Structure formats: structure tokens, C-alpha cells
Amino acid sequence: MKEMTAELEAGEVEEDLVEQAYEALDGKPNAPKPQTKWEKWKENFKRKGWILVFILPALIYVIIFCYAPMYGILVAFQDYMPGDQVLGSNTVWVGWQNFKTFFSNPNFWDYFVNTFLLCIFGFIVGFPLPIIVALLLNSLRSKKVKKGLQILYYAPHFISLVVLVGMLKLIFGSDGLLDQISIKLGGDVNGLKLFLSPEAFRPLFIFSGNWQDFGWSAIIYLAALSGVDPALHEAAKVDGASRFRRIFSVDLPAILPTIVMLMILSVGNLMSCGYEKVLLMQTSGNLETSEILSTYVYKFGLIGGQYGVGTAAGLFNSVINVALLVIANFTSKKLAKQSMW
């Protein structure tokens, strides 16, 4: 055992010596020619390259599931149906035809605006909510209450979408709980007709979504808050700062980098609200606001068999998302000195 330790120590000492030697050689007039960046990198890779093994699984995952399927966007420029080769001798290229078909849809702008509004309202309500909740939870004195509330808040996250929409229909739908109460209290004989009215769709969608996810999203902020140095709080306390004051002056600045990063990511996803829940909540009455780009892609592309047009619409959506991401990143770089790249 002792021998092994001695060996290890000897190895470390040797490495240290080598490193010291490198440092000593650097910049000295009689030293050999300084290494180029590439040579340095190579040297470094030889010594510490094995660490890269740890990112290999993530890299493989990203390549297989995120990059490899991207060739599928070529379908947007083809007359394609499943079973055709995406790149082959019999591929029928149609140029921008699919985009033309998509943009010439008389309802294109309606779908676009619906998507934008649904997502932007969702963002405005949904982004600050978990931050506020995390800050409040963090400043609770009782650990037990904090834990209890936290579980209570994030439990709805595990409800499946279909069940959630089922619950919404039972409570807010025709002849649902709310309707029954409203009729009993002498309201409209048909109840509130929330699922049939285009005005109610967005609030129902957004608030139910946030109810389900605010607790879950707060976890990441809570994690960031747990890293705040207690000494800062104590110092603030000594200076006479109130609990409220400490939230603003200690907690918030501490999680600001996390907030900014998550905001950039959210903005990058601004135009993708997911079609499943929208489809589940859609009725002929609320189509005016509930038909969005992704439900159109689903209906027209997948159900209607127009794969090219569907992909074109999806690609259009992604391009907007990328543009938003770049803008958000640039703005935050300028204003908050924080950015993803």
C-alpha cells in the first residue's frame, strides 16, 4: 500500500516538474521555438484528452437525435411522400413550391398571429412566475413548509396532457363544474361556454399550462438560490436590510445569470408552443384563436399527406425561432453582458 502511494506521489511530482519545466521554458530568450496553438492543443489533448470521454454520450446523443434528422428539412423542397428517398435518383425537387403553397394559404397570417400571440402571452406570464415563486419559497423560514409547498407546486407537472385537458373540460367545459355553478346562480342558460369561445382559449391554455409547470420550472432557480453565500445574507442583515430588501439585493442578483440564460433559451423557443395540447383543446368554436402553425402542420402535413408543405411550414417556424434566439442573445450581450456565445 505504502509503495503504491509512493509511486503515485512520484508520478505527480514528475508531472509537476514537467509542467514547471514547460512554464520555465515559456517566453525565455534561449528557449526553443514557442509552440503554436495547434501544438499546444495537441500536447494538451495527449495529456488530458481522456476527459473528453465524459462528453461523448451527450455528443453522440446530440448528433444522432438532433443533427442527423436535420437532413429531413430537404423534404421542404421536394414532392415527397414516405418511402421516397430524400436524396436519390428519383427525388422530385420542386424548389420553393411548398413554401408558396404554404404562404398562399388564405389563413396563413391568422395562424401566424395566433401562434405568436399564444406563445408571447405564455412567455410573459410563464417566465417570471417561477422566478417569483422560487424567490418567495427561498425566503421562507420553515424548511418543512418550504419543502411541502415545493412538492405541492411541482406535482401537477406529472399529470399527462390528455388528463389535464380532461380536467379542464370537466371544470370549464360545457356542462362542467363552473357552468353548473353559473347556471345555478342564474347566469346564462348555456353556462360560460369557455371551450367554445375564442377569447377564452388563450387564457385557459396559458394559465393551465403555467399552473402545471411553474413549480417544476422554479426548481432550477431554487437550485441557483441555494448557491448564494449565507455570509452575504448575514452581512445584509447586519446592515439592517429587511427580508424583502435582501431578495432584491442579494438573491435576485445571484440568480440573474441563470435568469438571463433561461430567458435567451425561452425566446429561442418562442414560436413553438407544441400542438398536442392545442389540438386537445380545440373546438369548432375556438378555431379562430386555436388554429396555430403547428396544428396546421399536423393537419395539413401529417393527416392530409402533404409532407412537403408540412415540412416547409415547420422549417419556417424554426427559422423564426433561430432568428429570435440570435436577437435575444445579441441584446443580452449588449445590455446584460451575458450571452450564450
Added chain:
Amino acid sequence: MKKVIIGISAAVIWLVCVIAFAVAAGKSGGAQHQFTVLTVKEDAVKDYNTMPVFKQLAEETGIEVYWTYNTSTQYGNNTDPVGIKGIDAIYHSGFSNLKLYDYGRRGRIVAIDNYLSVMPNFKKILNERPDIKEALKSPDGHIYSLPRVEEMGLKTYPNMLYINKKWVKKLLDSGWKLPSGVNLTEADLVDGLDLYRSDFKAILQEFYDRDMDETIPDKNEIPLTFVSGNWQGNESDLIASFGVPENREHKTIVNGEITFTVEDEKWFKAVEELYDWNQKGLIRSTSFAQTDSEFLARGQDGRYGAFYWWEKDTVLAKENRDDYIIVLPLKDEDGNRFVGVSNELEVEKGACVILEACEDKEGLLSYFDKFFEPEYSAQLNYGSIKSGAFLSEKVDGKLIPNDDHGIQSADDFRMKNAPYGVVYLTKEVWENNVQMESRANLRLENLEKYVKPYTFEGATPIPNLNYTQDELITLNTYESSLSNNIASWFTGSITGKTPPSRDSWLNLLSTNRNSIDTVKKINQEAYDRYIAATQGN
């Protein structure tokens, strides 16, 4: 430690062997068959391989077909069913016009018209019925699927209005009178009840105001209900009573011209009136949001005052069925009655497609050709003779359906025993070879008596039209957005908080003018071609 490692390794090796064996066994599963056909059916439907009708077919043709299946959900999730390995054909393919053509022109499914020499029955049908031939053609003139033809004359009229006569009697017993002054007596409460729309509305109002059935807890009675936009039991006939040939697509042919009912002032009047009915609780908003299964479930406890549906038996529990009678199409103030015709077609494409991968297309098609013979068609549509769908003895040369299935209902029996799909049951077949089911017969009689005579003059369904590829794509774009816009305006106006305004209706028309005109033009041209082709032959 060593032992543990050896133990685990042995277990892993053993497991791998078992899995490999299972996979190998699965691959070579069973004997080789001449043909394998994929069908789409639910688990509850019997295995096609055990159905006597297919055994009979195998014996007669000497062709052995092995049936494999997907449930409709599995099938629906498969974006490329034609690419499934090891199958020769897809039964119940359900492919749309566009899909048939897309697969056809890529040479992935077979152009059946090239094999008519081995299909005497199908060839005869195409020669005798140019309308069917025209309906089956793809834009390139080829026929890519076998059809399902079931001409009973039922689908054109998918709605009948029923009313709860027990409730009406209760009203009459209390001394209540119809506002129009018509003297309604208990003797009038039989099938074919004749009512003005205004009287019907007054009855519904009473249904709403009074507690019509003490057994139903407070105010859960539903005066009038339907499933908006559904293919059967929708609100079309109620709107048609205002004098427009309405159907669920708002699109029909009047005297040879494609017509959109939404453009008619009377259609707007109907929407205005329906808004009022909704406001007063006579039509609950549920009618615009429920699915057909929800509608059927709600009907079981007899809380419907009146409803639109295909027939009453499926809607009502056995003990309530006698309480409901058929109401004639509602009369307007001048005493006129109107019903529209639906575009549900009796000739359906896509019942079966043959894949290019099939090695002996002639053989398989000659097998499927047998399906068009009356005796096989009947068995495919209702169940095999040997399984008891028909009586074993023919009467006057006709197959007689067996209505007695013991504890099973006729619907249940048929659902389990009949493969449906490719059949050819025309008026001629009903007259000479097969007797209609008593339920279908009853409905047909009821339609003849109570609905058909009031068809809007000159209104006919839009037949299976043959579009060019460009037309198909344009229609696909415009029709989906147009029907979305009409549906949302229609439902929004009837269930909205304020009465529908004329301006909003005109606005609906003007914003969708381009779509309406385009859809009309394409359909009209295709219809004109259809007429030329069918009458030219």
C-alpha cells in the same frame, strides 16, 4: 465473486439465446402463404383467417390468402403503410384521392385497370357503370384501388328528427296548446308528426321551462340536441328548414351548379334563429362541442326532448325507444318543408390497394374480383352464411338476413363477423340477390315516407369527382381554411354572447371570397367533366 460473475454471464448468455430463438421463430412464423394481405381492423373483430367466407373463397378460387392486421390506431400511426415488408395488398387502406394518386404515380401501388383481363366482374361493373368508373379514376386516368359500393340510398339523408312523445303528451294533458292554433291531439303523436318550426320551438321552450321527467335531476333535460358537423345527426336539416339545401359541408349541387349554402341570405337567417334557440336554452352549447360517443352516452337515460340522428335505436336505451316518434321536416311559416342532401358517397375509393411488391398481381386480383359477386359481397358486408348472418335457405333466390343472434345485438354480431371492405351491393343486387336487413329496410321506408319527399328542389349530392393534380393540391389548401373559417364563424355566432350581425356574415363571405370562388370553380369544372364522361358513355 468468481461464482457470481460466472452465474451472471451464464444468465446473460441464456437470455440472449432465448431472444435470438424467439426472433428467428417469429421470422419464419408458420407456413409460407401464397399471398399476405394487411387489413385494418379492431381486436374485437374476428380473425379474417377463421371467417367462413374467406375459407369459401379459398376453396373456390384455389388461392390462399393469409390475413394479417393492424388496428386503426396502429395503421394511422404508420406514415408509410405501403412500405410494410412482406405484404401484397392493403385491405381497408382508406387512402384519399391524393394519396392514391401519389402512390400510384410513383409506381408503388398497382394500376388495377391494367389487369381487367383477369377481373371479369370488375370489368363488367366498369362497363355498365360509367359513373363508378369515373369516380375511381385518378388524375392520370388510372384506377389505383378497388371500390366499396353500397347503394342503399341511406347516406344521402343522414338525419331524422325524433321527439319525445311522452313529454309532448304531458304538455297536451296539462291543457297547453300550440301557438299556431293547430289542434294537436294525442292521436297525432305517431311517426310523421307534422309541426311548424315555430310550434316546435314553443314545444322545446316548454321542455326547457318545465320539469318534464321527475326521474331526471334538476333541469338536466335537454330540449334539442345533435352533433354539430358530424356526418350523421347534425343540424343541417334544421337549417335547411329555412329554405337552403344545407349539408355539413355547406356545399351541394343545385340544378347542376355547385352551390355554397353559406352565401344564401336564408342561411344567415337560420344562424340568427339558432342563436336565439341557443340563448333560450333550447339547443345547449354542448351540441357544438360533443363527440358522437358523448351524444350517445347522454341519450341513454332518456333526457332528450328531441334529437337528430340516423335512427333512434342506437341513441336510446331499449326501454325508452317507444317514447320517441319521427317528426317530419319542420314547416316554415308558409307551410313549406325542405331538406338538403349530404355528400356522403355510396361509392368509396381506397377499399383495397395492391402493392407493386406483389409477385403475382393477376392471381391476387382475380381473387379480389370474386368479392364483387353478390353472394360474397353480402357475406363480406354482414358476416358469413355459415356463421349465421343469413338463413341457410334462400327465398326466391335471395339471401335472407338472420335477425336472431341470441343475446348479441345485430350491431354487435355484424361488427365481430363482417370484414366489410370491397363489396358491390347495388339496387339491382338488393332486388335480385340479397334482402336488406330489417333495420335498413325500416330506415329506408321511413326516409321514403318522412324525409325524401321534401328534398330541396334540384338538390343533388356532389358525386366522386375526378380532379387533376393541381386541382387536388389547390383544393386541399383552400378547402381546409375555408371550412375552418365557416365552422368557427358558425359556431361562434350561434353560441356567442351577442346576436350574429349581418356585417360579420358579409365579412365572412368577403374575406373568404377567393376561397369560395376557387373551390366552386374547381368543383364545377370537375363536375362538368364528370357529366360529360358519364353521359358520353
